[in-house]
Amino acid sequence: MPRTGRRPGTPGTRQTILDAARRRFATRGYDATSLRAIATDAEVDPALLVHYFGTKEALFVAATGFPALFSDLAARLRAGQVEDPPEAIVRTYLRAVDSDRSRNAILAQVRSAVSNEKAARMLREFLTAQLLSAVAELSGQPDAALRASLVAAQLVGIAMLRHVVRVRPLAGASEDEVVALVVPVVRAYLQPAGGPSPSGKVPA
Amino acid sequence: MPRTGRRPGTPGTRQTILDAARRRFATRGYDATSLRAIATDAEVDPALLVHYFGTKEALFVAATGFPALFSDLAARLRAGQVEDPPEAIVRTYLRAVDSDRSRNAILAQVRSAVSNEKAARMLREFLTAQLLSAVAELSGQPDAALRASLVAAQLVGIAMLRHVVRVRPLAGASEDEVVALVVPVVRAYLQPAGGPSPSGKVPA
Numbered sequence: 001m002p003r004t005g006r007r008p009g010t011p012g013t014r015q016t017i018l019d020a021a022r023r024r025f026a027t028r029g030y031d032a033t034s035l036r037a038i039a040t041d042a043e044v045d046p047a048l049l050v051h052y053f054g055t056k057e058a059l060f061v062a063a064t065g066f067p068a069l070f071s072d073l074a075a076r077l078r079a080g081q082v083e084d085p086p087e088a089i090v091r092t093y094l095r096a097v098d099s100d101r102s103r104n105a106i107l108a109q110v111r112s113a114v115s116n117e118k119a120a121r122m123l124r125e126f127l128t129a130q131l132l133s134a135v136a137e138l139s140g141q142p143d144a145a146l147r148a149s150l151v152a153a154q155l156v157g158i159a160m161l162r163h164v165v166r167v168r169p170l171a172g173a174s175e176d177e178v179v180a181l182v183v184p185v186v187r188a189y190l191q192p193a194g195g196p197s198p199s200g201k202v203p204a
Numbered sequence: 205m206p207r208t209g210r211r212p213g214t215p216g217t218r219q220t221i222l223d224a225a226r227r228r229f230a231t232r233g234y235d236a237t238s239l240r241a242i243a244t245d246a247e248v249d250p251a252l253l254v255h256y257f258g259t260k261e262a263l264f265v266a267a268t269g270f271p272a273l274f275s276d277l278a279a280r281l282r283a284g285q286v287e288d289p290p291e292a293i294v295r296t297y298l299r300a301v302d303s304d305r306s307r308n309a310i311l312a313q314v315r316s317a318v319s320n321e322k323a324a325r326m327l328r329e330f331l332t333a334q335l336l337s338a339v340a341e342l343s344g345q346p347d348a349a350l351r352a353s354l355v356a357a358q359l360v361g362i363a364m365l366r367h368v369v370r371v372r373p374l375a376g377a378s379e380d381e382v383v384a385l386v387v388p389v390v391r392a393y394l395q396p397a398g399g400p401s402p403s404g405k406v407p408a
Contacts, residue, residue, distance in 0.1 A: 111318045113369050114311070124369045132371065143381070149365055149374035150358075150385055157361025161353055165317050165328045167336065170353035177347070181354055185389050 014052050017042045021063035026118060030060060030125035057130055065105035067096040074134035085138050086186040094175050097159040139190045147189045218256050221246045225267035234329035261334055269309035271300040278338035289342050290390040298379050301363040343394045351393045
């Protein structure tokens with residue numbers, strides 16, 4: 001494995017790493033890509049990637065423009081720092097897709113995934129490794145992973161109908177109107193105990 | 205409006221109508237397209253369109269390959285012929301997207317909608333006019349239309365994660381596994397009375 005003499009921190013190094021990461025993730029997928037392989041492609045020391053980005057997940061987020069909001073939320077869910085996970089999940093997601101910049105990044109990935117199997121794989125692997133596993137951990141049910149993916153399906157569908165197909169009244173509904181109806185559903189999916197019947201707090 | 209001398213039922217007339225319909229729906233959208241305008245484009249008597257296809261909706265389904273299952277279900281919902289609407293909606297939808305032929309037709313429309321505003325509008329208008337209104341009628345709630353669009357969002361998201369991004373375990377789950385978790389959610393959204401708290405039958 002070549003380690004080149006390129007000095008740490010030369011101007012453009014960060015961008016070189018991002019470019020290499022984007023190519024690797026796009027061609028090999030999320031799981032099969034290592035920081036070491038990206039470092040080799042970028043002709044930099046692997047320690048530099050850690051220095052600039054910390055983790056593979058953070059580098060993926062930076063390279064693909066995937067909203068950092070989501071991986072931040074996943075980290076906070078895992079750390080038990082979120083008081084009401086269903087509401088936090090729905091609000092974080094709506095704020096991300098309702099902001100032009102995040103929405104464009106997400107829609108670019110969805111657009112790629114719809115037309116390109118490699119892009120679909122990259123999105124699948126990232127969603128599974130990062131977001132869905134954190135959500136699934138909230139439920140102690142044996143089918144927790146299926147439940148987490150149905151939560152994701154609800155949210156992905158909301159973005160599709162709200163911002164791509166733009167079906168009314170969902171396209172024009174306020175965050176609070178959507179939250180009032182969707183949070184109980186997410187709560188029912190993620191209910192940690194007491195069987196699969198939807199319940200949970202009733203919105204006021 | 206020209207009425208040409210083309211005879212009813214010449215070989216190829218049906219295909220000529222379908223081609224004209226596909227062009228009109230794609231360029232003008234569902235709402236703004238009339239049977240009369242398609243007849244003019246196809247240079248046939250409007251009565252022939254009724255003879256071959258019956259309604260504008262049926263012609264849209266035939267022209268775009270949109271699964272007829274959906275419009276059949278919408279008609280049966282409206283006629284009060286469906287014993288358990290939430291389960292019928294989820295099972296009909298899953299069977300449509302789980303069959304290669306219907307799935308390909310749906311994904312082609314989603315792919316177009318993601319990249320093309322005219323295609324998005326056509327899909328939006330058809331969904332709103334035909335499917336969502338039938339689903340919304342099931343709920344007597346003041347926000348019935350929003351609830352119906354959230355049901356649609358749940359289902360569209362399931363197709364995206366099951367067949368496009370192919371997230372496990374949703375991609376590999378059986379129809380019954382998905383039904384067991386999703387039907388109570390659809391039931392909660394469409395609950396005709398008693399407030400927005402999810403409830404309904406508990407799956408065994």
